[in-house]
Amino acid sequence: MANIKPNPSAFWLNFGILTPQEIDGLRKSNYNVTEFVQPINTNNKATMEAAIETVQEHHFGQKVWVEHVPNL
DSSP states (O other), X not given: OTTOOOOSOEEEEOTTSSOHXXXXXXXXXXXXXXXXXXXXXXXXXXXXXXXXXXXXXXXXXXXXXXXXXXXX
């Protein structure tokens, strides 16, 4: 994360990806970070679609990029 400079883009993180301290540090550095309140099952299409819809509701008209690494 050290190479990413703060910008107006929002980060939405799956629950538990970063520690609360890491999230707090990003916010203190002016990053727009939101963490889902419960884990999102990234292997479930309907759950992923619902999560993306939630992001779109909060950031209407903006592009949503999803990074997903399937369980191996």
